[in-house]
Amino acid sequence: MTAIPVRQSPLDLIGNTPLVRLSGPSEAAGCDIYGKCEFANPGASVKDRAALFIVRDAEARGELKPGGCVVEGTAGNTGIGMALVCNALGYRTIIVMPDNQSREKMDTLRALGAELVTVPPTKYSDCNHFVHTSRRLAEETQNAIWANQFDNTANRKAHIEGTAREIWEQMDGRIDGFTCAAGTGGTIAGVGMGLKEFDEDVIIALTDPHGAALYSYYADGELKAEGSSVAEGIGQGRITGNLEGAPIDTQFRISDEEGLEWVARLLREEGLCLGLSSGINVAGAVALGKQLRAQGRAAPRVVTILCDTGFRYLSSLYDPAWLKAKGLPVFPWLSAETAQD
Numbered sequence: 001m002t003a004i005p006v007r008q009s010p011l012d013l014i015g016n017t018p019l020v021r022l023s024g025p026s027e028a029a030g031c032d033i034y035g036k037c038e039f040a041n042p043g044a045s046v047k048d049r050a051a052l053f054i055v056r057d058a059e060a061r062g063e064l065k066p067g068g069c070v071v072e073g074t075a076g077n078t079g080i081g082m083a084l085v086c087n088a089l090g091y092r093t094i095i096v097m098p099d100n101q102s103r104e105k106m107d108t109l110r111a112l113g114a115e116l117v118t119v120p121p122t123k124y125s126d127c128n129h130f131v132h133t134s135r136r137l138a139e140e141t142q143n144a145i146w147a148n149q150f151d152n153t154a155n156r157k158a159h160i161e162g163t164a165r166e167i168w169e170q171m172d173g174r175i176d177g178f179t180c181a182a183g184t185g186g187t188i189a190g191v192g193m194g195l196k197e198f199d200e201d202v203i204i205a206l207t208d209p210h211g212a213a214l215y216s217y218y219a220d221g222e223l224k225a226e227g228s229s230v231a232e233g234i235g236q237g238r239i240t241g242n243l244e245g246a247p248i249d250t251q252f253r254i255s256d257e258e259g260l261e262w263v264a265r266l267l268r269e270e271g272l273c274l275g276l277s278s279g280i281n282v283a284g285a286v287a288l289g290k291q292l293r294a295q296g297r298a299a300p301r302v303v304t305i306l307c308d309t310g311f312r313y314l315s316s317l318y319d320p321a322w323l324k325a326k327g328l329p330v331f332p333w334l335s336a337e338t339a340q341d
């Protein structure tokens, strides 16, 4: 009998997430598509992994000392992971977040005891951008470190040593392609680098939402954004420290409508309640599966990331009034009463 091992600390609950075959996407692509269930982490997102590695790295370098403080700028999920990790290790957490992110993420951060600072959403070039604000706050706070998830490569190390190895083992070393979108780029770069170490023939594809600049960068060498997206946590306009050297073989650009269609189908047909970045990733995985088949791979096996839970977006993605206000299609099972004109 192989029992699931007892963990010695709640921090050991981070990672080792399940991998699940997704039947609708597999049927659509004509091959096997798998989702790595990152919503199963204690903070309900992929970002717990980066938070833990960043904190452990800062401790190992002697920068983060007992009773210290971690300051981070985040769309929210890294903040949630960071607050849990810091609570477990006795550190204070200050989180800076743009005020257009989901209410649920802000409420969760406050509930966890993080000190939350919200700032208006601005371009990265603006000195009041949440990333720059968090760096300044870290400089002004005693015994504080700046986690700096965008450029601190302890982030992608979490995926080289953890996520990639887990995927390789769960797939029994038989994987043809991997794809996901980039926020910091830690996941795509880290999983890409890790998988290539196991097998350099695994195709790594970037799935980019509209409004991000990476698709054109990897296609034509130029950082150029088109359109916009309501997806939280993804959509990058620069080559972050984590993206430097990322082994990207191919790229897809996916609309919010395509992503939402997969969010709806995965929920209603497979019982998975996910956020929009997961839907966009799944749309990218279907595109990659089709491309690999067209290139002659017989029965490709493609993996993507199911980044976070849909429960985090009840007041946005799952609210008909919010969707209508954004000009997005309302999920049919929600539209009966509220969405009538």
Ligand SMILES: Cc1ncc(COP(=O)(O)O)c(C=O)c1O
Pocket: 045, 046, 047, 075, 077, 078, 181, 182, 183, 184, 185, 186, 187, 188, 232, 233, 234, 275, 277, 278, 307, 308
């Ligand atoms: C919901 C969600 N999906 C995807 C990502 C992207 O992950 P990464 O920062 O590793 O690129 C994030 C990052 O914050 C996120 O919050």
